[in-house]
Amino acid sequence: MNAIDRAIVRATQAxxxxxxxxxxxxxxxxxxxxxxxxxxxxxxxxxxRIRRIGVVxxxxxxxxxxxxxxVWDVADEALEALGPQVGALPFVSHCYRRxxxxxxxPYNLFAMVHGRTRDDTAEKIEAIRxxxxxxxxxxxxLYSTRILKKTGMRIA
Amino acid sequence: xxxxxxxxxxxxVNRLQGGFPLSERPFAExxxxxxxxxxxxxxxxxxxLANGTLSRFGPLFDAxxxxxxxxxxxxxxxxxxxxxVAAQVNAHPEVAHNYEREHxxxxxxxxxxSTPEDIDRTxxxxxxxxxxxxxxxxxxxxxxxxxxxxx
Numbered sequence: 001m002n003a004i005d006r007a008i009v010r011a012t013q014a015x016x017x018x019x020x021x022x023x024x025x026x027x028x029x030x031x032x033x034x035x036x037x038x039x040x041x042x043x044x045x046x047x048x049r050i051r052r053i054g055v056v057x058x059x060x061x062x063x064x065x066x067x068x069x070x071v072w073d074v075a076d077e078a079l080e081a082l083g084p085q086v087g088a089l090p091f092v093s094h095c096y097r098r099x100x101x102x103x104x105x106p107y108n109l110f111a112m113v114h115g116r117t118r119d120d121t122a123e124k125i126e127a128i129r130x131x132x133x134x135x136x137x138x139x140x141x142l143y144s145t146r147i148l149k150k151t152g153m154r155i156a
Numbered sequence: 157x158x159x160x161x162x163x164x165x166x167x168x169v170n171r172l173q174g175g176f177p178l179s180e181r182p183f184a185e186x187x188x189x190x191x192x193x194x195x196x197x198x199x200x201x202x203x204x205l206a207n208g209t210l211s212r213f214g215p216l217f218d219a220x221x222x223x224x225x226x227x228x229x230x231x232x233x234x235x236x237x238x239x240x241v242a243a244q245v246n247a248h249p250e251v252a253h254n255y256e257r258e259h260x261x262x263x264x265x266x267x268x269x270s271t272p273e274d275i276d277r278t279x280x281x282x283x284x285x286x287x288x289x290x291x292x293x294x295x296x297x298x299x300x301x302x303x304x305x306x307x
Contacts, residue, residue: 148254149246
């Protein structure tokens with residue numbers, strides 16, 4: 001990534017200015033033109049460096065207090081087909097394949113599930129179980145009980 | 157908090173999680189969908205940030221695609237040693253966030269560094285400092301990220 005893109009990331013990671021022409025303000029603070037900024041942001045959106053642009057809700061403030069990391073031991077050969085099906089469920093915010101670390105950690109699929117109550121979340125987790133069907137060998141659920149540290153991603 | 161949101165607040169939270177325009181007057185453009193003036197949209201977003209309904213407004217970056225290295229780490233820490241270990245782990249700037257979870261693996265944190273070598277180095281350092289082994293669980297594949305939380 002070049003220096004200009006990096007400067008744009010640095011200038012926007014805390015947020016966009018809340019004014020009528022935010023990209024113009026950003027451009028002048030970085031010594032660029034508004035067109036430069038728009039083009040750079042478009043290309044970062046196109047190649048996935050930016051996932052999306054918009055509001056980022058706070059789970060807790062919206063009443064999502066039962067936040068669980070569901071973890072699953074899924075047959076490797078089935079994961080490529082089933083992973084995207086789990087990821088597509090509307091209540092799954094992140095869905096990743098990660099390595100097993102045997103014997104301590106047998107799970108290779110992680111899906112973050114957000115609900116307002118544990119019953120609500122448990123119901124959603126059951127829906128994941130159905131998707132995984134016969135390819136599922138074991139699973140576990142880890143509710144978060146405390147945020148010990150949360151800093152925005154700092155990108156140099 | 158969510159009980160104090162009115163219809164417009166909810167619409168903004170629900171429908172503006174992506175797709176904010178890349179144009180000269182993006183708020184004016186986005187405001188059309190909500191049938192309000194751009195100033196109303198701006199002041200609502202300000203309010204939702206100030207009261208904590210929103211944690212941020214702007215581009216959401218994929219940190220991994222920007223470069224740098226990341227991993228998820230898990231530790232199994234005895235309850236009576238938990239606060240000491242949390243303080244030691246949190247003291248490192250490489251630790252982006254850290255959660256306590258209800259499980260025998262009760263501490264889960266994300267490391268963000270500029271190189272993969274720094275990930276390994278940080279893990280070794282944390283293991284020595286805390287005295288507990290760390291499970292290193294980097295993402296191997298991503299199946300989706302794009303939660304649209306309903307307000």
